[in-house]
Amino acid sequence: MAFQDLLDQVGSLGRFQILQMTFILICNVIMAPHSLLENFTAAIPSHRCWVPILDNVTVSDNESGILSQDDLLRVSIPLDSNLRPDKCRRFVQPQWHLLHLNGTFSNVTEPDTEPCVDGWVYDQSTFLSTIVTEWDLVCESQSLESIAKFLFLTGMLVGNIIYGRLTDRWMSESARWLIVINKPQKSLKELRKVAHINGMKNSGDILTMEVVRTTMKDELEASQTKSSLWDLFRTPNLRKRICLLSLVRFLTWISVFGLLINFQHLRTNVFLLQCLLGVITIPANLLGIFLLNHMGRRMSQLFTISLLGISILAIIFVPQEMQILRMVLATLGGAFSFVSVGNTLVHANELLPTTIRATALGIIGISGSIGASLSPLFMILKTYFDSLPWIIYGVLPILGSLVVLLLPETKNQPLPDSIQDVENEGRIFRQVKQKDTFIKVTQF
Structure with missing residues (x-):
């Protein structure tokens, strides 16, 4: 819990953190369009x-x-x-x-x-060629279009599993994580690098191994016990969190990707809709931050994930002739999907202990990727009832938002560093409030 003291000495939000966020942003900008590209490369013309x-x-x-x-x-x-x-x-x-x-x-x-x-x-008035027109993925073969999307998203799932560990080579390792896995020397090196980049000139003299060991004494003692994958399910509180977070991620990702990669099935102008989504992305994410700070993690997710489902369900009842209203609802659905993704990621990070957070997030991420890869397959149900896939995409996030209520609130509460912190969270938080000491809390 005392890591905030060290972070304050090296700069909690300076040039280093901005560079890290910029690098992550560039990676997301390169990666994200590939998922949405299916709306154009797999479009089904008349x-x-x-x-x-x-x-x-x-x-x-x-x-x-x-x-x-x-x-x-x-x-x-x-x-x-x-x-x-x-x-x-x-x-x-x-x-x-x-x-x-x-x-x-x-x-x-x-x-x-x-x-x-x-x-x-x-009809080549909009698309001269797509995979649908090239391979005649229509009528009896229309399910193959959904299977092609399923294979693409399954490839992303496999890539996340295989190449997830490579991210530690491309980005600076977390000093906090290095401490809790009993690597204080490397942690001190990372802290000094952050201080140098942030322009904290006096931190080099203050930050010593003795300071690190003294400040993080409890964490270093806890790090003597190695954590494994099975530790995620060994204790009741952590096991409950992993299962509930995985379920929320699974249900939400089905609807998020089901909407975002199937815009062409809404029979709207996909080019205009994609532009509207690009415009609304930044204000939508700012809204997500506002809701997290003022409504808390649980209520903000209940609000945004439910609205995602409601937006999708509302499209079903709007006639195709009312193109503007359908466009507005699809845009709102896309906006709430972005906010929902951000809010669920924040909540999951704050609920998991630092010692095993990367592994836990990997398990939860796999659950979400499985949901994303399965999402195109629901579109095959159009052959039985045209609105059935959209009903499923609309109902699942509403169920997921209710599951969030079973998770504890993390706003203004201490981040857990160890599995023991998770199991004893209530008792530790009461002690912290009684002592009124300065600790790191999860507020922006």
């Missing part, structure tokens, strides 16, 4: 079956030019339940009788139809 009298320039059925393209389309493609040209079937033979405006042919049987055996014609 399509219909290829038919000879419309699409084969060598066919001479309409040489005189008497019939329009709409007439030829009418006799070639049946209408679906929405009275629009069917996307997946065509008439076996042209139905010329359909051109009679006042004709009612009671004796005419239902015309025979067939699948798009000769391929499809795609």
Whole structure:
């Protein structure tokens, strides 16, 4: 708990911390667009079956030019339940009788139809080419589009597991973490480097190994016991936190990625929607910080994660003709998804002990990545009921927000350094309040 004393000597928010945040920001800027790119590379344009009298320039059925393209389309493609040209079937033979405006042919049987055996014609007004048009991932093969997204996100999951440890080589290791794993010499080196970068010239003389050992005496004694993966589930309080945080991350990530990578299924202008999301990202994250400071960790998550689900559910009830309202709801859903992600990350960091925080966050992160990779598969359910995937994406975060209430509040409370701190959190916090001593608390 005394690490704040050392941090104050080297600068708690100076040039070093700003450089670290800038480096992380650059990495996120490079990585994040790859997930959202699916809205463009896997977009599904309007399509219909290829038919000879419309699409084969060598066919001479309409040489005189008497019939329009709409007439030829009418006799070639049946209408679906929405009275629009069917996307997946065509008439076996042209139905010329359909051109009679006042004709009612009671004796005419239902015309025979067939699948798009000769391929499809795609609307290229918005996208000249996508993986859907290149590989014909429509109709009977439309589930393959969701599977392609599933494989992409599964690759991210595998990458997070395999390459997670490499981050320690690219970034300066946490001095606090080095102390709690019994590496005070390396911790002192990192603290002096931070002090130098932050311009704290006198800290070099003040920061000595004796100061570090004296200040962090309890943490160094606790570090003599090595922590392992199984320690996450050995004690009841920590086990409960890991399970609940993993469940929240799993449920939330399903909906966050389900919304963000499926914008094209909302039948809105994905280019405009992506621009609106880019504009709203910064104010949305500022709102998240404000809510964390004024509502606490639990209530802010209950508020933002629930609104994420409500925004998605509301889209279901808005007709496609009301494009502006659908765009507003989708933008709000994207904004609340960004805030929800940030708030859940903050809460998880503050609930986990420093000695095993990296491992615990890895387990929770894997749960979230599993949810993200599964999210595209729910879109396959559109074949049974068009709104079913969106109902699932809307209900799951609401359930996740209720799970948050089972976790303790961490605002203005001491960060746990060891598993023992987690198990004895209530008793330690009461002692701290009684003594009214200066400790590090989790406030921005």
